Amino acid sequence: MKETNHDQSVGSLFRQALEKKMTSDLSRKHKDNLRHLYNHFMLFLGDEGREIPIRDLTTAQIEAFLHRYDSSSTHYMNKRRELSVLFNTAARLIDEKLLTVKRTEPRRIKAKLNLAYEKEQLKPILNFVKANHDNLYLCCLLTYGCFLRPHEEIRLLTKKHFKAGNTEIHLAGDENKGGKVRVVYVPDYVRQELEPVLDGIKRDDNIFSLCKTPFNEAYFSKQWSRQKKGLLNYGLIYPNQTLYSFRHSAAIDVFRRTKDVYLVQKMMGHSSVTVTLKYLRSLGEFNTEEMREAAPVL
Structure with missing residues (x-):
């Protein structure tokens, strides 16, 4: 049968x-x-x-x-x-409904506050990393200055991704989490560190491995874990601050200076403004002072 x-x-x-x-x-x-x-x-x-x-x-x-x-x-x-x-x-x-998983017990996930760096932390952290690991330092700068994600978007960057006199990074849809073509601005302080590297490699070479083969997926996680011990010992970071905290800090900096959530969405590469709002709230934005000023008045 x-x-x-x-x-x-x-x-x-x-x-x-x-x-x-x-x-x-x-x-x-x-x-x-x-x-x-x-x-x-x-x-x-x-x-x-x-x-x-x-x-x-x-x-x-x-x-x-x-x-x-x-x-x-x-x-x-x-x-x-x-x-x-x-x-x-x-x-x-x-062509049939299968509800087996939907009927399983869900678990409530507690909201976790992501911890960004305070403004006065940034330069001491970057100075420490620069003195100890060139590639990780460049990754931190790109995470903060260009809003890119370290483990995929940054780790896989090659010379050919840099356009317009190295002032822009162009990512195809399959090269970033958003799934769309993405163009990000490269600030001067990032470009100054990048250009000596770019000048010494070929078009298809990775900016970290300096050859066509990039480092493995765990590369920056391992490098950050090693540097984190020293950063904690010197009191430069808090235990729950991570490599991603550079991206969190950048989002907060732009939002506090512009109050433009749509601009933050565009710079972060989020799929919708709803995602950006959730992201900012998870970082402790909007803060109590803003809520106090916006509260209804009788």
Whole structure:
């Protein structure tokens, strides 16, 4: 008897769902996360579990799998969301609703306040990093001055990305998180540090490795972790300040000087102003003074 779409096994449908997502317009990180989750879920189900029809999966089975990610509410909900992506894709393949993941227990994620650098922290931090690691220093400058994300957008920069006398960086849609062509301005203080590097490499060379092959994805995370010990020992940063804090600080600086959320959206490369508003609120903006001045008056 021929197997119908609705009787396809979990393993078969999930493999098709994963293949479909791998060819879609998703970031490499998102694809890697989906691939890892798929592998873990298939191992969890075992040989017998992978052969059952997908409609026979129970909510209890899914919750048992998700409980492996109980280390934090954020971790749990991220895995729940990724599993939903695969289930929803599988559901479209058989043209049927699959509510198994939606029926699992959600977890409430506590709002986490991202900590930007205070203005007086910036130069001492940058001076310390410059004295200890040239590439990380350049990454910090680009994160702050150009609003780029360090681990993908900055790490993969080559000489050919710099245009208009090195005053602009041009990123294609598949080279930045927003998925659209992005052009960012390069401030003078960034350009002064960049130009000696650009002058010494070829068009397709990476600005950090100085050859065509970029450093691996963990490169800046590892370099920052090493420098963070010294930064903390000298009291230059707080424990919950990170490499991304340069980007947070830049967003706050522009917003406080201009009060223009749409300008911040454009400079940050956010997909919508709603994303920018959430971002600013997570950084502690809008502050109490602004709320006091804007409060209704009787």
